[in-house]
Amino acid sequence: xxxxxxxxxxxxxxxxxxxxxxxxxxxxxxxxxxxxxxxxxxxxxxxxxxxxxxxxxxxxxxxxxxxxxxxxxxxxxxxxxxxxxxxxxxxxxxxxxxxxxxxxxxxxxxxxxxxxxxxxxxxxxxxxxxxxxxxxxxxxxxxxxxxxxxxxxxxxxxxxxxxxxxxxxxxxxxxxxxxxxxxxxxxxxxxxxxxxxxxxxxxxxxxxxxxxxxxxxxxxxxxxxxxxxxxxxxxxxxxxxxxxxxxxxxxxxxxxxxxxxxxxxxxxxxxxxxxxxxxxxxxxxxxxxxxxxxxxxxxxxxxxxxxxxxxxxxxxxxxxxx
Amino acid sequence: xxxxxxxxxxxxxxxxxxxxxxxxxxxxxxxxxxxxxxxxxxxxxxxxxxxxxxxxxxxxxxxxxxxxxxxxxxxxxxxxxxxxxxxxxxxxxx
Numbered sequence: 001x002x003x004x005x006x007x008x009x010x011x012x013x014x015x016x017x018x019x020x021x022x023x024x025x026x027x028x029x030x031x032x033x034x035x036x037x038x039x040x041x042x043x044x045x046x047x048x049x050x051x052x053x054x055x056x057x058x059x060x061x062x063x064x065x066x067x068x069x070x071x072x073x074x075x076x077x078x079x080x081x082x083x084x085x086x087x088x089x090x091x092x093x094x095x096x097x098x099x100x101x102x103x104x105x106x107x108x109x110x111x112x113x114x115x116x117x118x119x120x121x122x123x124x125x126x127x128x129x130x131x132x133x134x135x136x137x138x139x140x141x142x143x144x145x146x147x148x149x150x151x152x153x154x155x156x157x158x159x160x161x162x163x164x165x166x167x168x169x170x171x172x173x174x175x176x177x178x179x180x181x182x183x184x185x186x187x188x189x190x191x192x193x194x195x196x197x198x199x200x201x202x203x204x205x206x207x208x209x210x211x212x213x214x215x216x217x218x219x220x221x222x223x224x225x226x227x228x229x230x231x232x233x234x235x236x237x238x239x240x241x242x243x244x245x246x247x248x249x250x251x252x253x254x255x256x257x258x259x260x261x262x263x264x265x266x267x268x269x270x271x272x273x274x275x276x277x278x279x280x281x282x283x284x285x286x287x288x289x290x291x292x293x294x295x296x297x298x299x300x301x302x303x304x305x306x307x308x309x310x311x312x313x314x315x316x317x318x319x320x321x322x
Numbered sequence: 323x324x325x326x327x328x329x330x331x332x333x334x335x336x337x338x339x340x341x342x343x344x345x346x347x348x349x350x351x352x353x354x355x356x357x358x359x360x361x362x363x364x365x366x367x368x369x370x371x372x373x374x375x376x377x378x379x380x381x382x383x384x385x386x387x388x389x390x391x392x393x394x395x396x397x398x399x400x401x402x403x404x405x406x407x408x409x410x411x412x413x414x415x416x
Contacts (some may be wrong), residue, residue, distance in 0.1 A: 003393055015390035023393065061331075067400075222331065222383055222412045223390075234332040234411065236371070249413070253380035 007032070018217045018260040026227060033224050037212050038073050044194050046210050049080035051246040055112075056151055057085045059102030060311045061214065062166030064232040065221050070164065070212065071110050083110075084158050089118035090143055091126025092238060099233035117154045119146050131239055140243040155207050167211045170218040170256075173266035174248050181248065189274040192267045217263060323347050323403040325357060331411030336365045336372040354386070355397040357407060371411060374377070383410040 003013045011025035017032075024032065041047065055070060057063040067085065071090060074081050087103045088094050100116065106221040120126045131139050152295055155163050162277035177192035190196070213221065240246065255262040287293065288300035289311055295301070328342045337343060358378055365372050372379060382390040385408040391399055391415055401407070 014388070018393040059357075108377060218381075218412045219383060220411055225382075226330065228387075234330075235335075236413070237333065250374075250380075253413075260344040313377055 003191070007257070015223055018256070019215075019264055029220075030224070031226075033216070034073065034076075035102040037069055037216060038077060039310060040194070040215055040289075041073070041079075043213055044210075045082055046195065046212065049078055050082075051080075051162060052084065052158070053080045053159055054086040054115075054151075054160040054163045055086045056088050056163055056165045057098035057103045057114075057157050058166075059087070059106070060166070061222055061232045061234060062171075062218075062223050064102065064106060064230050065114075065225050066164065066166040066213065067106050067110055068228065068230055069224075071112075075266045084160060084235055085112050085114040085157065086154045086160075087114065087116045088149065088154070089116055089120075089148050091118060091120050091128050093128055095235060096127075098235070102233040104232060105231060111157075115154050115158055117150050117157075119150065120151060122150055127239065134222065136239060139239050140245070143239070150155055151209075152207060159275065160207070163207055163209045165209060165211055166213055166214040166221075168216050168218050168221055169267060170249075170252060170264050172211075172214055172254050172270075173263045174245060175249060176253065176266050176270045178245060178248050189270065193269040193274070215264065215267070218313050222223050323352070323356075323401075325348055325352070325401055325406070326406045327357070327361070328406065328408050329410075330408060331382075331413070333409050333411045335357055336369040338359075338366070350403070352401050353395075353397065354391065354399045354401060354407070355402060358397065366401065372409070378411070379411075381412045384408070384414060385410070 005013045005025035005028050006022045007010045007024055007028040011027065013023035014026050015024060015029060017024055019268075031087050043233070047053065055063065055069075055136075057066055059069060070081075070083065073079065074083065085103060085107055087100055089100060103114065103116075106112075118126070127139070127143055132141050134142070151163055172192040176188070179188045179191050187204065194214045195208050197206040224230075252263065252266075259265075283296035286295055286298070288295040288301040288303055289298050293300060293301060293302075297304075325345045325347065325370075326342065327345060329337060329340075332351045343364070345357070347356070347360075349356075362373060369392070370379070372382070374392070378384075386394060386399055386401070387406055389410070394400075
């Protein structure tokens with residue numbers, strides 16, 4: 001049986017959208033995918049016309065799609081942005097050196113200036129040397145901390161106003177859950193913040209980092225790359241098998257298989273922690289009018305459930321009599 | 323019947339770095355679950371990217387003739403001669 005797109009009702013559907021469960025055809029998907037990212041950018045006032053933006057590019061799927069979509073939207077909607085590619089060479093043989101080739105290809109395709117900074121030149125340590133020194137425990141912590149700072153330094157050298165990264169909805173949900181599992185209550189409410197580093201805390205403002213893919217599912221990014229035939233690098237980092245994130249990732253993928261909205265639900269929960277909706281009030285404690293025991297409504301949940309069960313029983317008896 | 327399988331997102335490392343396989347089946351019609359069972363016998367048991375605790379790892383996108391298998395009944399989807407099935411990992415890199 002041919003299933004049709006639930007957006008245009010004329011074309012054959014080719015995928016199920018994880019966020020909504022809707023069936024969609026290829027053209028409507030490309031349109032919706034790009035429109036939703038545009039909407040995220042506009043509704044959060046992510047950019048101002050004339051700004052210089054560094055796209056953090058690893059050559060992986062997320063940043064490859066990010067370069068493609070931002071270049072496209074910048075032209076289509078006249079954002080007036082000056083775009084640059086910024087890559088970090090962590091110094092991991094057979095991994096990063098290969099993925100940087102993909103970034104160089106992107107540079108040619110989209111005609112953007114590319115800056116590559118290496119851990120070796122910035123810190124005098126490559127990740128190969130770090131792992132030789134400390135082994136395969138906590139090495140991702142070193143790499144993450146160094147990358148963060150490398151991106152800041154690269155952005156300053158390029159003289160840009162902001163950095164954008166390809167973090168997607170699944171990444172956001174992972175970070176939130178990781179902070180929850182670690183009991184990191186200070187980081188928890190900001191786990192899924194779409195713009196970070198611009199708060200000027202203590203008079204120290206760093207370069208803002210923005211995440212245009214905050215609400216974009218990983219599945220859709222991979223689908224988009226696949227059908228647009230974008231070339232990206234996909235090899236697991238040689239040094240990441242013990243990372244805590246990997247286990248949380250597994251957990252979220254399993255949750256998503258059971259209930260695809262779980263990813264966006266986690267992001268929603270985090271946003272509510274950060275800025276709770278003041279209009280929502282907890283129900284008042286009271287006594288149930290039927291059983292006189294604790295309830296948050298006039299009639300307690302147990303009485304309501306019993307009521308519906310008893311009604312069903314009555315209906316069944318009627319059916320038998322009929 | 324013949325089924326063509328291809329691997330994306332780095333999954334070829336589980337199948338001797340082959341990006342594409344052509345598999346022959348005696349039956350005239352098989353289900354996706356039969357194909358997955360066959361792939362289990364071909365997958366490098368040391369690589370956990372494709373199968374994980376005997377299951378197809380969540381986070382792998384499956385396309386039957388370039389359409390999401392979630393449109394069909396996933397494991398129960400029927401395959402015919404010359405169908406192409408793509409497995410694409412979403413798990414690596416950013």
